[in-house]
Amino acid sequence: MARISRETEAIVLDCFEHGESDIILTFLSRDRGRLSAIAKGAKRSKKRFVNKLELFSFLHITYQSSPNQSLNFLSEAEVHTSFINIRKNFELYTTASIIREFLLIAIREEEADDHLFRLCLWALHNIDQHQHPPAVLTLFLTRFYGTIGYRPDFTACNGCNTLVMRNQRYSFDTTTGGLICPSCSDRGKRLVRLSQGTIKILLSAQTQPLERLHRLKISGKILQEALSLLHDYGRQLFQREIISWKLLQKQ
Ligand SMILES: [Zn+2]
Structure with a gap:
């Protein structure tokens, strides 16, 4: 089924490792409310998501969604604010x-x-x-x-x-x-x-x-x-x- 590319602003509410290389995330997104996405290879590919997929980070994300599937594929994430004091x-x-x-x-x-x-x-x-x-x-x-x-x-x-x-x-x-x-x-x-x-x-x-x-x-x-x-x-x-x-x- 064809995937549609979408963008939105989102806050990371949950993230956990999945398998050897992926990370599954739950966001509060501006455009779609609760949003779940898998970041394929995020644990290995340091470059693409490094220090971005942290709890409470405010991001601009690009993801691929398929009809009737609640898990989306995260393709890019840019940090607006990481709220770094909160984690320290x-x-x-x-x-x-x-x-x-x-x-x-x-x-x-x-x-x-x-x-x-x-x-x-x-x-x-x-x-x-x-x-x-x-x-x-x-x-x-x-x-x-x-x-x-x-x-x-x-x-x-x-x-x-x-x-x-x-x-x-x-x-x-x-x-x-x-x-x-x-x-x-x-x-x-x-x-x-x-x-x-x-x-x-x-x-x-x-x-x-x-x-x-x-x-x-x-x-x-x-x-x-x-x-x-x-x-x-x-x-x-x-x-x-x-x-x-x-x-x-x-x-
Ligand atoms: Zn009364």
Whole structure:
């Protein structure tokens, strides 16, 4: 069957050796969402792919695709940015690995999402520049859930639809992805207590243009609360543990 040559920008999310000379890669691509490709002879031919097929590298790739085949053939890769600091620093690597794990769980083939692609680049860039990795992770996850269709709602109580009031305490219900006021809280649910400060910053994180997202400063108790909520929400949403999160807790 005839192969078609295509090009796209892509971020390396996974790579492993296959046989004696090949490497199989999984990308988040700008044009086609999740994309898998085999780099034939990549382990032997040092020249063509040397130092390019590394985790988190942002590449421009050329590949050959065949109809009805999900594995493509990588023919060329040019590096836009290799995010080299991420691979040299444990804290940066851990944070980027959590983002990578969420992406590998959620992204699908043929589901291109330019916003998600730009969000991912934004996060890797800011982590690479040591911009307080836990805060970058918080901002990334707040937006990420929205891009995959599970935007948490911080504007009103999910039970009675009353808009959020400043003098009220709220919890977050990870099963519905929304806030719960004290009158609606019910003991059986998985609720995470949230302060007003956390609600306010997460709302801003959802609405800021991406170019200004790095200006939101999150630290201290608000950061802890927000990260814990975003972690619990992800576990509930995907019904599984986020394995790389354990590395974060070891720091
Ligand atoms: Zn309520």
